[in-house]
Amino acid sequence: VAVCPVADxxxxxxxxxxxxxxxxxxxxxxxxxxxxxxxTLRSYLEKVARWSPDAIKLYDLGNAHFVFENGFIEPFKDAxxxxxxxxAKAGMQQLQRGMDQxxxxxxxxxxxxxxxxxxxxxxxxxxGLTDPLPEIGTVLLQYRTRWWEGVFSNAGQGTDGGMASDLxxxxxxxxxxxxxxxxxxxxxxxxxxxxLFEQDATILGAMARDRQVRIxxxxxxxxxxxxxxxxxxxxxxxxxxxxxxxxxxxxxxxFRPGQKSQYLEAMCKPDWAYPENAExxxxxxxxxxxxxxxxxxxxxxxxxxxxxxxVYKEATKVVPVV
Numbered sequence: 001v002a003v004c005p006v007a008d009x010x011x012x013x014x015x016x017x018x019x020x021x022x023x024x025x026x027x028x029x030x031x032x033x034x035x036x037x038x039x040t041l042r043s044y045l046e047k048v049a050r051w052s053p054d055a056i057k058l059y060d061l062g063n064a065h066f067v068f069e070n071g072f073i074e075p076f077k078d079a080x081x082x083x084x085x086x087x088a089k090a091g092m093q094q095l096q097r098g099m100d101q102x103x104x105x106x107x108x109x110x111x112x113x114x115x116x117x118x119x120x121x122x123x124x125x126x127x128g129l130t131d132p133l134p135e136i137g138t139v140l141l142q143y144r145t146r147w148w149e150g151v152f153s154n155a156g157q158g159t160d161g162g163m164a165s166d167l168x169x170x171x172x173x174x175x176x177x178x179x180x181x182x183x184x185x186x187x188x189x190x191x192x193x194x195x196l197f198e199q200d201a202t203i204l205g206a207m208a209r210d211r212q213v214r215i216x217x218x219x220x221x222x223x224x225x226x227x228x229x230x231x232x233x234x235x236x237x238x239x240x241x242x243x244x245x246x247x248x249x250x251x252x253x254x255f256r257p258g259q260k261s262q263y264l265e266a267m268c269k270p271d272w273a274y275p276e277n278a279e280x281x282x283x284x285x286x287x288x289x290x291x292x293x294x295x296x297x298x299x300x301x302x303x304x305x306x307x308x309x310x311v312y313k314e315a316t317k318v319v320p321v322v
Contacts, residue, residue, distance in 0.1 A: 002049035006032055006076060021089045026292060033073050036262045041075055042068040061166055063124040067134045067198055070254040078295060085245040092298060096180045102297070105262050119180075125246040129273040133250030137201035139169065139194035146189035147227040147256035148174050170202070178198055188234070193220055205240035212238040252296075253289035268303075270310050280317070 013031035014024045036044065045051040060068070067074075080086035104110075107117040107187055149159040152174070163172045173192040177183055181209070193216040196204055204212055213236035221230045241251045255264070267290040270281035284307040291306075293299035 002045060003076060004053065005048065006036060009035060012078070022091045025090050029073075029077065029227065029292065032076070033260050036072055036076075037259075038257055039072040040069050041072045041255050043257075044072040056150075056246070062132075063164060067254060069131055069256070070134065070258055071257045074254045074295075081293060081296065090293070092178065092293070095297075096176075096182070123246070123280050125248070133248070133252075134197050135201040135205075135242045136248065136251045137194065137196040137204045137212075137238065137242070139204075139212055139238045140190055140191055141193045141213065141217055141220070141236045142190045142234045143188065143229065143232040145187045145232050146177065146183075146230050147229055148189075148191070148224070149177065151224055151227050163223070165219075165223060167219040167222065168200070169216050170200050170221065171195040191220070193236070193239075195218070196230055201240060201242060204238070205243045209238050212240070253294060264290075268306065281310070281314055 010028045010032050014028040017024045017027040019027075036048075036219065039048065042056065045056050051059070056068075079093055081090055096153075107115050107120060116233065124216075132153075146159075152159050152161070160174045160176045162174070162284070164192060173195065175183075175189060175191070177189075183189065194212075194312070216238075217230060217233050217236065221228070241247045242249050267285050270284050272283040273281050274281060286300075286303045286307045286318070288294045288296065288300035291299035291303040293302060
């Protein structure tokens with residue numbers, strides 16, 4: 001109910017824009033960003049939705065993903081892109097053959113002469129940040145059997161999805177089984193047992209990795225005692241970005257109020273033309289933050305492809321002979 005006005009504005013802008021679904025969705029996002037980008041999530045709930053302080057506290061308790069002082073458009077975007085229907089309309093994709101497909105696409109020996117192994121900069125790190133970024137932590141658990149599928153099926157809720165709780169793990173994501181080639185010949189499965197933001201991630205990051213994994217496993221066992229998850233656990237690992245010296249303290253960027261309207265479009269364009277006022281650009285900005293799907297791996301890949309297209313366009317320009 002709180003975001004109904006935004007959803008209505010989104011639908012209106014989407015319906016009156018010609019073109020295919022991704023074009024419509026981008027135009028709709030531009031429209032609601034222009035109208036609501038001045039709000040943080042907290043100020044939107046206070047001033048537009050008219051929520052009481054107690055209602056906001058209750059919302060904070062039951063939702064793990066949100067950072068109240070970042071731009072309101074950010075959680076709205078995330079909820080849309082992470083939903084099955086919204087994500088499909090926006091052209092979001094899933095890696096169904098494992099996360100290792102990303103590095104293999106660049107440096108696998110199967111690529112032969114097209115391998116980019118000599119073009120990768122190893123050990124690169126973020127050295128400077130101008131804005132505080134959301135602190136994020138994750139815990140992954142691997143099980144011998146996908147015990148959650150039986151639990152969800154018996155409850156009539158399919159075999160995958162997400163779960164929010166007030167336990168230290170906060171938010172858990174169970175993987176899609178249908179069409180997942182990783183699971184064709186195996187009963188095993190991996191779960192993002194914990195997806196944490198802000199102080200929840202800070203608390204997790206203060207623990208040793210084995211304790212992080214153990215707490216996540218025990219939390220899931222507490223939620224689903226009938227499935228006895230602890231009996232099925234094989235391995236686990238964690239990634240806490242505030243303590244990752246290469247990541248600069250966070251996994252991705254969240255825009256603050258007004259920043260998306262002011263910077264995003266400019267960040268996606270090439271710059272530093274030479275000579276001045278010409279269209280002979282020398283600098284191109286990649287990274288998930290320079291994309292409409294920022295916060296997602298797909299945004300980072302999309303920004304990289306955009307830069308390749310921009311560089312190619314510059315490199316193939318016909319320069320007039322003076």
